[in-house]
Amino acid sequence: MNILKFFTAGSVDDGKSTLIGRLLYDTDSILADQLEALQASNRKNDDGTIDLAILTDGLRAEREQGITIDVAYKYFQTDKRKFIIADTPGHIQYTRNMVTGASTAKLAIILIDARNGVVEQTIRHSYLVSLLGIEHVVVALNKMDMVGYSETVFNAITEKYKTLAAELGLKEVTFIPVSALKGDNIVHESQNMSWYKGRSLLHFLETVDVDNALQYNLARMPVQWVIRPQTDELHDYRGYAGRVLSGSFKINDQVTVLPSGSSSTISRIEIFDQQPEEAYAGQSVTLHLKDNIDISRGDVLVNAAHLPQSSRMIEADLCWMDGRPLDESITYLLQHNSKVTKAKISEIIYKVDINTLEKESAYDFKLNDIGRVVVKTADELPFDLYTDNKANGAAILIDSRTNLTVAALMFRAVV
């Protein structure tokens, strides 16, 4: 059994919390005492049924305001798959929360209110999905019960969305007509839309192919920690501990250590008490090299025949996440996996109006702004372009005055 992480893009008005609540409720994922607390709550739907949206509204401020303002993670499973939902707020002032939730997701559910069709918010959410490079997109046309379960309405909206998807370069898009409130096509197939021949949302989530492609040439592992017991019997033990970011490493593979550029051969791979022949992306391992070279935390081991990009000037998409605007005169810290280096934004190329997708010239970046910049780092970064290898193509900026994470960066080109 494997895990699928997905996130939901939509707002309270689109019935997003209800949709998640419905997924949990209809898969029997809500326990008796939680249900009891739910029933005791005085929030009910107009027809007196339980307001399923309450299930995902975690914090008191959110309950008071009736909106989701942070990322909440929810867990459920069926006998086919385990699911992690990042429930993110949909309003424009929470763009950074959506970017956060989307950063670890493999699939996005974009909610559209069938009464309104493709609106400004849909464009914004879809843009973020394309920016973050989410592999799979489900467009859930919600509130079908409010439009008489009409196939015509469904078709009109899908056609319109396909134009947008093409413009944004979204590849795998699946359309599902649903009613989260009534439960149509969420877990159970709808009895009200016989014209729809596709899978229910849950059935789709259970069966969509999310396996990782094995890309040997993208073998990268940042060293997090060097294991050196220095006991009598393990005097020469020197293991490089880290999580394989991408690709895979085999015994006898030639590897290069970056940024130093020194090379060696993998002599042993350990996963605790196991000694596999090969280590894959996603696994936390300990690698041993034939030669004794100087390697410390923040260095990256890569396949010697397929080196990543290396530069101190990188063009990147940036999402600003802090209340203090970007200050080009300030030196920030850039964290790329386990490596931290000083960095400056040396140029703002453009900013994107994420409601219209217009690029505009800009002199500042404020909370939730997204656009293209040039980032200049103190040390050379061994990175891949985000489109080639997400795992090695992203970084965060930290403001060393506040220690807050102030921006997300996706590397797009070497300058």
Add this chain to the structure above:
Amino acid sequence: MSKYNLDYLDELEAEAIHILREVAGQFEKPALLFSGGKDSITLVRLAEKAFRPGKFPFPLVHIDTGHNFEETIAYRDRMVARLGEKLIVGHVQDSIDQGKVIEQTGKNASRNALQTVTLLDTIAEHGFDACIGGARRDEEKARAKERIFSVRDEFGQWDPKRQRPELWNIYNGKIHKGENVRVFPISNWTELDVWNYIKREQIELPSIYFAHYRDCITRNGQLMAASPFLNMDEDDIVENKQVRFRTVGDMSCTAAVESDADQLEDIIREISASKISERGARMDDKVSEAAMEDRKKGGYF
């Protein structure tokens, strides 16, 4: 091009090990908070996987309410001896003796709330800058929103509105002096995942997790172990029942469930079919809908 996917337990394990190694790499003086419960026992196993054959780059820290199940303490001491790692114990009794906290009175008295003070004192005394804990996001609604690296101010407080965005698998552990970070490597695990992992790894647990006979009383609809730490009176009827515990906390706030599950397989079957969440057996969460959020803001684990 061939394809593969990690099994869910392998993926959760790899993520947790990655987080533990980030703690080791990013902090000067981390610690692993060990309660004797299954979640912190799982953390210890993950730490072995992250750092062996080397030593742990942190000590284990136990906040001892003094109201423990004796089985838990025996387990703890056995485990520490096997690991050969350092254990630091902070005693709630010391905080009471120093007058920093006042013991609750009345029928529902518990030392659970008092341990926050002892924890913060222990953190300050040793200068810990990161404390690894076994909390999971599926436990409770407030926890569902907490970051894996969760920054606490000088007073141990969590501010849900000022959480740092946590992107990709990049963890920002930068803090100012006096602040510390609570780190939750098994955030993405569910209760069932933990049990399945314990089974797969054949991890030994304290015996109170398995069905056994014990004198119990019923309080507020829940079964509590009869003990000197529970303020009992003539209205309390002591009954000997076959029970087990789903979480391990202070004896005065951890409720038992009636069960005959005395093997891991039986427990996993019972939980899969169970309709009561794990924290439903914790009286400390029952107070109000926002109970956990309030306690976390105050510096709780």
